[in-house]
Structure formats: C-alpha cells, structure tokens
Amino acid sequence: MSVQSPADWPILVISVVGAILVVEVSRRVLTKVGRKWALARHLVEHCTWPAFSVAAVVAFNLVFGPGMFGDSASERGTAGTVERVLGLFTIAAVTWLIVQAAYALTDVILDRLVLVEGERNRRARRIMTQIALVRRVAAAIIIVIAVGAMLFSFPQVRALGAGLLASAGIAGAIVGIAAQPTIGNMLAGLQLAFSDALRLDDVVVVEDEWGRIEELTLTYVVLRLWDERRLVLPVSYFTQNPFENWTRHGSRVLAVCLLRVDWSVPVPKLRDALYEFLQGNPLWDQKDWTLQVTDVLPNGLVELRALMSAADSPSSWDLKCDVREFLVNFVRDNYPESLPRFRVETPESRIGAGGHK
Template sequence: MQSPADWPILAISVVGAILLVELARRVLNRVGRNWALARHLVEHCTWSAYWVAAVVAANLVFGPGMLGDSPGDRALAATVERVLGLVTIAAVTWLIVQATYALTDVVLDRLVLIKGDDNRRARRIMTQIALVRRIAAAAIIVIALGAMLFSFPQVRALGAGLLASAGIAGAVVGIAAQPTLGNALAGLQLAFSDALRLDDVVVVEKEWGRIEELTLTYVVLRLWDERRLVLPVSYFTQNPFENWTRHGSRVLAVVFLRVDWSVPVPKLREALYAFLQGNPLWDQKDWTLQVTDVLPNGLVEVRALMSAADAPSSWDLKCDVREFLVEYVREHHPESLPRFRVETPESRLEAGKDPR
C-alpha cells in the first residue's frame, strides 16, 4: 500500500544530500585557497556531485510501494527504477570524468610554471597528460554507455547474436572510421614520440605559430597574429614541418636591418651588446651582429642574433632589439639611414668624372 509519508522522505533525502554536497563545496572552496586540488575539484565537480547525490539518495529511498500495488503501478515503478539507474550511471560517469580532469589539472598547473631548460620536458609531459586523459574520458564514457545498454534485458538477450557477427561488424566499422582512427593513432604517435608538444614553436604552411591545443583528432596552431590554424593530426605525420623547439626551449631571435653602406658596423655591434646586457629577456648566452648580404637595391643587410629562454621571450626580445637599432641608427648615425643613389651628369661633373 502506498504510504503518504514516503514522498516527503524522498524529497527530504534528496535535498539533504544536495545540502551535504554544498557544505563540502564550501569547505573545499575555503581550503582551496592553499590547496590546488580542492580548488580544481570545486571548479570541475560541483554540478556532477549535485546530480550524483540527488540520484543516489533517490535510489536509496525510492521503493515500488510508493506508487501503489496494482500491476500498472508496479510496471511504472520498474520503469522509474530503470530510469534512476540510467541517470545514476550517467551522473557517476560525469563525476569520474570531471574528477580525472581536476586531478590532472593540479599537475598541469605545476608544469606550466616550469621555465628554462626544463621547459621542454614539462611541455612533453603536459602534451601526454592532455591526450591520455582524453583517452581515459572516452573509455569511461564507452564503458558507461555499455553498462546503460546492458541494463535492458532485451539488449543482454541480443548479446550472443551480436558477438557472433562482431567480426563483420568490426570490419565495417573499421573501414568507416579509418580516418578518425588514423588521426587518433597519429595523435598518440606525436605525443609519445616527442615530435610535437604543447607550446612548441612551429612553421606550417609558411605560417609561424605555437601549438595551442593537441587532441586525438586535430591540432590548433595559434599564429603570430592571433589567428588559429586547425589541422588534422595526421597532417604532422604525413607532411614536413619546422619545429624550432624540438630539442630545447631556447630560441634564437633574429633581427634584420637594411641600412646604407656608411653604417659603422663595429659601433653598432658595441651598442647592441651594451643593450643586451641590460635586457632581462636575453639569456646571457649567444649573440652576434654581422653583415649578411649586399642587396641589389644598394643597401646592406645587417643581422642581429640573440638567444632567449623560450619562444615568448624571443619574440619580445626581437621587438626590443629592432626598436633599439632603429632608434640608435636614427639618432647617432642618420647618414646611414636607407637611401637610394642616382647618378646624373651634373653629379659626375662635381665628382670630376667625364660625363661621356
């Protein structure tokens, strides 16, 4: 017989479970100021924990007698129980996936702070963690979907027949999913072969940028002008590309200056070295200033080369050096500014040459 007190107990249980989760969230929120794991758990797991608490409480309190004892009520109760079971599996899966992301975010936060010589190894680990947790999340979701399907007796009855035709079905699915599976395997190959990492500086399709995101199916390249170039992962296993940070995070910054032949190169070299000594972006290792070319338009090409700890520092250092050299030449050697010479008969006479 249906008890009138059952429904208030069910509501109180659900609300009480949610309040317990809210209390835990508030405690973790305070602790999270000094504990990174607590902060990430609050960021990722709050809503999924609400759902898990609510459906678990409902499963514990709900009983078939709450809907009555008639055959129709019992059938409805069975349907409600099955729906609660499915929602429970979905909520628990959501919570597990979010908790996995929270745990790995703690490690990723520490790796992001690593600079200098250890930055390359840190970026490699970050890339591998990002891909592995995506694979783990996909596997957890597939297992959850399987558990939800096998909660139906009809699906379990069809299991033997499906297993008998698994070879043919697997072949068909494999052919249909070949591009996706190829990209997924290519993503794993890139991550664990150390060929490509997050924040690597690469040149692809004559575009310079940094690896912003690396998934199992695509790679997002953030270009120097803030555009995003999205490429399939298989592109990097089938086409050549430049990786400027393959063996280390140190990057050589190059600045070209086109000036007149009268430029005093030794003085320019001394001024550059003095400027680099006071610039914190220079890693105090490599530098040089050389005349690298004589251009057809009558100018000479001067190349300044400096080393920096990583790609962002290299970009800023190049801008600083370029600005310094332009200002130095303009203020101290204005006669060396780029100019184009034209010889006329009058100028040849002034130089004492025969215009003929």
C-alpha cells in the same frame, strides 16, 4: 531499508533532500579549504553538479521500494519501470562523477606544470600534453563502458548478445572502414603526444603562419596565431606534412636583424655600440650575439647582420625590433654619411670627373 507503502513518500523526499544537503555542506567546506588546497578547489569546480546528481539518485534508490505505487499488477509494473530508469540514471550519474573527479585530480598536476619555467619547461609541456590526451581517452573509455552497462540492463539486449557477437566481425569491419579517418586522427594524436613531436604551447610555423599550440586533442589541433586568430587543423596534418617547431628541444631562439648601409660605416664602433645596448636590454639572455658584414649588394651597399639570442620566440621578435631601431638611430645620429646612398653616374659627372683629373 525497503519502503513498501505509498504513505512513505515523505520519507523518500526527506532522504533525497537530506543527501543533497550533505553534498552542499561538503561543497561549502571544500570551498573554504580550497583557498589553500588546490585539489579541493578543483573538486568543487568539477564535481559539484555530478555529486548532487549521485546523491539524489542513490538516496532515491535506497529508499524507493516496489510497493510505493501500490500492490496491483499495473502499479508494480510502473514501479519496475521507475526502478529501471533509476538504474540508468545511477549509471549515468556515477559515470559523470568519475570522469569529473579524474579531471579534477589531473588539473592539480597541470596547474603545477604550468608554473614550471626555464630548462624544465619543455619537459613539463610534454607531460601536460600527454595528460590532456590520456584523460580524454580514459573519459571516452569510461563513457563507452557506462553506455554498455546501461544497454545490458535491458533483458532484451542481453538476449540479443549472442547474435550480436556472431555478427561482430562483419559489423566491426564496416564500422572500421567508415570510421577510418576518425581512428587515424586519434592514433595520430597519441603518436604526437608520446613521440614528443608536438606539445602544448610549442611555437610552430604551419602554412607560413607563426603561432603557438593552444589546444591539442585526439582529433584536431588549435594554433593561436600571432595576431590572435585561431588556425584549426586535423591532428593527422602534423603526421603527414612538414612543419617548423621552434621549441622542439628548447625555447631559445636566435634573432637576426639585417641593416644595409654605405661602405663608410665604421663596423667596429657599431659592434661595440650594439654590445653595450644588448647588455642593458632585458630581452637578451646574455648568451649569443654578433655583428658581421654578410654581403656586398649590387646596388653599392653593404649588408650587416646583427644576431642575438633570446629566451623564447616572442622575446626574440621584440629584441630584433629593438636592435633594429637602435642601429638605425645610432647610424643616423653619429654617422649620417653612412646612411644608404645610391650612386648614379651621368655623362656630366663623368666629364666632371675627367676634367678634375
């Protein structure tokens, strides 16, 4: 319907309000359905305000007519300006809705992947990383297309199109040189995601700092350190510098605990006690373990190494601390004569030893 009379403004207002009410009713229905349907919940979270915007702008566009401001030349000029502004708002609102709807759809997949555990967790985290980066790239492309459509809605810009295309080579070269670091980071981000070198929630050691990959974007990586600090690095850092990835092929990690004791320590009994302790510890994954004498130190002590496997690095750290505490208590309570002792030979002791001899 085309409204051509200034008296039809109430119809315009009613149409806009009616469209907004329809979206509100849909939102309430989706909110109730969202308790059981994940997609509905994410649509409400992401698309409520974009949907209100699209409904209001589209209703205004459908009802608004050039004659609503009057029939004079100036009034029709004002109406033309309003129509052009409405066109810009329509493109912006529809773009906003498309991007948010895409995020809602992918969030459903990400929610399911977060719940994956065990051996499939590594593959799930790889897919999560790729989805997170691809949807950012897709959103950037959609926004660029929308901005281009908004610019080309002006006749003056369309008239300049030929001139812009003629100088596109020089301008592209200049922009490429200026944006080289940014473009390099974006390509590095895609390279990391699709080469499976780095994934969300991977355990890495960077700059002697241990942490997990909390966020991976096209330009930077956020590393959540063990003490809850955040280390932010450019994506290109991970393609140009070596780093440790403890969960590259799996999350299992070997925990190592060193114990330095006297030569008199009964290693077989200590080994049996350690195995019995590990069997009752839920942090041990029931796979690898050993207790070995790995060195004889210059200070007269022997070095024991307890090695045991855990499902992931946090469990490995806690298991290592538990084993160290157990071994210390076990040796102290059962074999106090095996506690670390530093022997010193003095002239008196040497004479006493000779006299005894």
